Each structure stands twice: as structure tokens, then as C-alpha cells.
Amino acid sequence: MIYRIRDLRLSLANMAHKPLLGSAPRIEILKGVSFDVPQGAVLGIVGGSGSGKSTLGRAMLRLIEPDSGQIEFEGRNITHAPEAELRLLRHRFQMIFQDPMSSLNPRRRVGGIIAGPLRLQGLDNIDARVSEALDMVGLPRTFARRYPHELSGGQRQRVGIARAIALRPRFILADEIVSGLDVSSQAQVLNLLEELVREFGLTLAFISHDLSVVRRLCNRVLVLHHGEIVEEVETSALFDNPKADYTRSLLGAIPLPDPDQVWL
Amino acid sequence: MSAQLSVRDLSITLQNGVRILRNVSLEVGAGRVHGLVGESGAGKSMIGKAILSTLPHAMNVTGGQICFGDVDLMAMAPKARHTWIGANAALIPQDPLTALNPSKRIGPQITRRLVDILGWAKTNAKARALDLLAEVQITDPARVMRSYPHELSGGMRQRILIASAFAAGPKLIIADEPTTALDVTVQKQILKLIAQMQAEHGTALLFVTHDLGVVSKVCDTLSVLYAGKVLENAQMRRFFTHPIHPYSRAVLAATPTYSNPTGSLAQVPQKVIDAVEQDIRHHDIRHHI
Numbered sequence: 001m002i003y004r005i006r007d008l009r010l011s012l013a014n015m016a017h018k019p020l021l022g023s024a025p026r027i028e029i030l031k032g033v034s035f036d037v038p039q040g041a042v043l044g045i046v047g048g049s050g051s052g053k054s055t056l057g058r059a060m061l062r063l064i065e066p067d068s069g070q071i072e073f074e075g076r077n078i079t080h081a082p083e084a085e086l087r088l089l090r091h092r093f094q095m096i097f098q099d100p101m102s103s104l105n106p107r108r109r110v111g112g113i114i115a116g117p118l119r120l121q122g123l124d125n126i127d128a129r130v131s132e133a134l135d136m137v138g139l140p141r142t143f144a145r146r147y148p149h150e151l152s153g154g155q156r157q158r159v160g161i162a163r164a165i166a167l168r169p170r171f172i173l174a175d176e177i178v179s180g181l182d183v184s185s186q187a188q189v190l191n192l193l194e195e196l197v198r199e200f201g202l203t204l205a206f207i208s209h210d211l212s213v214v215r216r217l218c219n220r221v222l223v224l225h226h227g228e229i230v231e232e233v234e235t236s237a238l239f240d241n242p243k244a245d246y247t248r249s250l251l252g253a254i255p256l257p258d259p260d261q262v263w264l
Numbered sequence: 265m266s267a268q269l270s271v272r273d274l275s276i277t278l279q280n281g282v283r284i285l286r287n288v289s290l291e292v293g294a295g296r297v298h299g300l301v302g303e304s305g306a307g308k309s310m311i312g313k314a315i316l317s318t319l320p321h322a323m324n325v326t327g328g329q330i331c332f333g334d335v336d337l338m339a340m341a342p343k344a345r346h347t348w349i350g351a352n353a354a355l356i357p358q359d360p361l362t363a364l365n366p367s368k369r370i371g372p373q374i375t376r377r378l379v380d381i382l383g384w385a386k387t388n389a390k391a392r393a394l395d396l397l398a399e400v401q402i403t404d405p406a407r408v409m410r411s412y413p414h415e416l417s418g419g420m421r422q423r424i425l426i427a428s429a430f431a432a433g434p435k436l437i438i439a440d441e442p443t444t445a446l447d448v449t450v451q452k453q454i455l456k457l458i459a460q461m462q463a464e465h466g467t468a469l470l471f472v473t474h475d476l477g478v479v480s481k482v483c484d485t486l487s488v489l490y491a492g493k494v495l496e497n498a499q500m501r502r503f504f505t506h507p508i509h510p511y512s513r514a515v516l517a518a519t520p521t522y523s524n525p526t527g528s529l530a531q532v533p534q535k536v537i538d539a540v541e542q543d544i545r546h547h548d549i550r551h552h553i
Contacts, residue, residue, distance in 0.1 A: 253449045
């Protein structure tokens with residue numbers, strides 16, 4: 001089991017309603033979320049905006065600390081682990097971010113961007129590892145000399161993926177990584193992810209609001225709504241026989257590229 | 265059906281000579297919805313900006329015509345053109361948060377254009393804004409008029425921009441990816457609303473999007489763009505059943521749909537892209553400046 005999550009609760013300060021003096025009211029984002037991520041799973045996390053899917057992802061990587069509940073990563077309880085302890089674990093779980101333009105440092109070359117986390121982890125043979133990571137995502141090694149602005153959106157997202165897999169993690173969280181891409185680069189990135197999962201036995205959590213993409217990639221899907229899990233099933237079961245009303249309304253809202261679908 | 269908007273051989277070039285649009289021609293019939301699809305960087309938004317005369321300074325229109333009915337926009341003096349566009353065309357932008365001024369209340373942001381540019385009386389403009397907010401299904405228009413953008417949800421903000429676009433009774437509205445920032449359930453509501461408002465007001469709509477699913481729901485006709493060139497102008501239904509251009513076929517095959525999970529996700533083949541790019545090089549040689 002890669003992740004075991006039990007009754008996870010998380011609240012954040014609601015700054016939109018903060019009084020001039022005194023502290024802001026808390027707003028509950030996750031209201032008791034429990035699920036498991038087995039080794040080798042590709043888990044889709046879907047839900048509308050504000051459903052808490054990104055917050056859940058960030059809590060899993062302990063980028064934010066939950067209020068209560070339990071997060072176990074490879075059998076180790078990291079719910080309230082201090083940063084020093086987490087740093088020793090961080091190379092085992094990595095993240096790919098939504099917007100590659102704002103998650104890649106515009107002043108560093110691709111090589112430096114991928115090397116950054118490797119250096120932080122104190123690894124050796126950095127150049128070789130960078131080249132290897134570029135090979136794995138199908139970018140030419142010469143791209144190490146380029147700056148992010150010289151790349152297309154799809155290529156930038158590959159750099160984001162290369163940075164995450166260069167550390168050889170066990171688990172990767174991909175937060176809406178194809179929503180900013182057009183269909184042809186989207187297809188490339190999805191095919192690449194599928195390949196990486198197959199070849200390296202990666203475990204992947206894929207956050208998305210696009211159910212078509214989730215159906216392509218994931219073998220299990222978790223539907224979040226207002227910080228609660230409304231449904232967690234095999235992908236095919238979700239699409240063939242959605243149980244929760246919310247899942248049905250999500251499915252019904254997707255416009256298929258088919259002029260005969262009754263929709264509006 | 266007469267064309268409300270017709271664009272003929274429109275070319276746009278950056279100051280350094282890079283071509284943005286290559287002899288683009290398209291028509292939007294009165295009361296019709298025309299989709300502009302293509303990948304990022306294909307020049308979809310630039311067509312909209314050229315029509316609204318809001319191109320960045322570094323870009324120049326190097327040829328072609330933009331006609332509204334029988335009015336040739338390119339033949340007008342810039343100032344007259346701006347006034348004319350202000351009265352007859354409007355934009356629904358992509359990101360409702362950046363399109364609204366965060367430091368001003370909603371009300372003045374809707375009415376200002378009516379009062380300052382079109383010379384409406386303030387009370388008329390305010391009444392019109394309240395009517396329109398009600399029309400876009402905002403439950404408490406008076407309260408929303410007094411709110412600041414950050415107090416409203418993404419869907420509410422987009423409704424306000426739709427109301428604002430229809431305010432002056434334009435003949436043409438350009439919607440530039442109006443739902444990409446929204447999640448699917450809100451997207452559906454907003455598209456429904458745009459379609460409804462469009463039909464009621466009889467406005468011609470130029471709908472920029474990269475989502476073929478959305479195109480199949482709202483558009484009557486569409487143009488497929490690649491690198492600033494129109495590859496195919498088509499009736500919507502014909503495009504989805506019998507796409508003519510190889511690139512159109514490849515893009516349709518690359519679009520993931522949850523209803524067809526087993527079909528492997530075809531990338532647009534390099535062969536198709538190479539052919540299109542060669543075609544574009546030939547085009548540039550024929551039309552060199």
C-alpha cells in the first residue's frame with residue numbers, strides 16, 4: 001500500500017471574510033476523507049472547482065498540514081511529520097504542477113531546473129541523471145540548454161514530468177497537468193504518462209476535472225464534492241453505472257464532440 | 265442568409281516579419297454562431313482582436329478586409345472605427361477575474377461603456393444593467409451591482425461579463441474561450457446562457473475555443489486554424505461527420521471522449537503536420553511581402 005488515508009480533515013483561514021481585527025474564520029475544505037492508494041494504481045481524483053481536490057493532493061504530499069486524521073505513506077505516519085523528516089522522504093513522492101510556465105523558473109535552463117531537486121537530495125552524477133530524465137520524457141538532450149520560454153506548452157509539461165521522475169519516485173501527484181494543453185499535446189503527455197506508469201511501475205494520482213481524460217488514464221476514480229468523497233470505484237464502473245447524483249451531473253455536463261448528443 | 269461579418273484575406277504580421285494570420289477568410293451569418301478552433305498559437309484569438317481593433321502594437325494588419333454588413337472597417341479612420349466597433353461589437357473574454365477591475369464595483373463596470381462611449385443617460389444605463397443581470401439569471405441584481413469582483417464566484421463573474429457584452433445591443437459578439445476557466449457543470453450553465461441570449465437577441469457570435477465538444481454544442485459553422493491559416497471552413501454537422509482536411513480528421517481522432525475509452529488516443533501524426541507546414545511555406549512564397 002502506497003497511501004492509507006483515514007478521516008482526513010483540513011481547514012483553511014477564510015481571508016475573504018476576515019474582520020479588520022482578529023482572526024479569520026476557518027473554512028472546512030476536507031471533511032473526513034478516507035481512501036487507499038495501492039502500489040501501481042492510477043487513481044483519478046475528480047470534482048468541480050472548490051471541491052477540495054487540489055487541497056487533498058497537497059495534503060498527501062504534506063505541502064500543507066491537515067487538522068486531524070491520518071496519512072500513511074508506505075506504512076509511515078506522516079500526518080504531522082516535521083519538515084526535516086519529510087525532506088528525507090520527498091524524493092519518494094513528487095508532484096507535477098498544473099501550469100508549467102509558472103512552475104518552471106524562467107531564469108534557469110531546463111537542465112538546471114531538472115537538476116535542482118537532485119542537488120537538494122544530495123545525489124551524484126547529476127548530468128547523467130538529467131540526460132536520462134530527458135530521454136524518459138522523449139525530449140532531446142540538447143534541450144537541457146534551453147530556457148522554458150523557448151519551449152511549447154507540451155514540451156514544458158514534459159520538463160515538469162522529467163523533474164518529477166528524475167528522482168525515481170514511487171508516487172507522483174499530477175495536478176490538472178493537461179488542462180492547459182491543446183488536444184494534440186494533451187494526447188502526447190497522456191501517452192507519455194501511461195508509458196511511464198507501465199515501464200517504471202509508478203503509482204500515480206491524477207487530479208482532473210476532465211472525466212474524458214480520467215477515463216483514458218486511470219483505473220480507479222474518486223469523486224470529491226464539497227470536501228467529501230461521494231464515490232470511489234473502478235473507472236469502468238463509474239462511467240457505466242454512476243451511483244451518486246453528483247457524478248451523474250458531472251458526466252452529463254461533458255460536451256462530447258458529437259453533434260447528435262442531446263446536451264443543452 | 266446574409267453575412268453579418270465577413271473577413272476576406274486577412275493577414276497579420278509581427279513587426280519582425282513573423283506571420284500571425286495568413287489570408288484568413290470566414291463569414292458569420294446574421295444570428296449565427298461561428299466557431300474558431302485550433303491549437304494554442306494558431307491565431308484564433310488574433311482574429312477576434314483584429315475585428316475589435318485591439319491588436320497589440322507590435323502587430324500590423326498587412327492586408328485584407330473586415331466587413332460588418334456593408335461597412336468596411338478597414339476603410340474607416342481609426343477613431344471612427346473604434347466608436348463604430350464600440351457600438352456594434354462586444355467581447356466575452358476568457359478569464360472573468362482579469363477582465364473585471366478588482367478595485368471597482370460591478371455596476372459602474374457595466375454602465376461605464378454605455379455612458380462614456382455611447383452617451384447614454386446614467387439612469388438608463390443603470391436600468392439596462394439591472395435588466396440584463398436579471399436576464400443572465402443573477403438572483404439579486406441590485407446587490408451584485410454594489411459588489412466587488414472578488415466577492416463573486418467564477419460563474420457569477422462570467423455571467424456579469426455576458427450581461428455586459430449584450431448591454432449595448434451589439435450586432436456581433438466575440439466570445440474568446442469564455443468557459444475554459446470554469447469547471448464542467450458551470451461551463452454547461454454558461455454555454456446554455458450564451459446560446460439563449462444569442463438566440464433571443466439575434467446576435468451573431470464568433471466563438472473561439474479549442475474544445476471540439478463545445479463547438480458541437482453551440483456552433484452552426486466553424487473554421488479550423490493552424491499556424492494562422494484556415495484549413496477548413498465547414499458546417500458544424502458536416503465537420504463532425506465528414507471532416508475534409510487531414511488535420512481536422514487527426515484532431516478529431518486525438519480528442520479523448522469518455523464514451524469511447526478503448527479507442528487509443530491518436531496523436532496528430534507528424535506526416536499530417538509536415539504536410540500542413542509545407543502548404544504554409546508554399547503559401548508564404550506565393551504571398552511574400
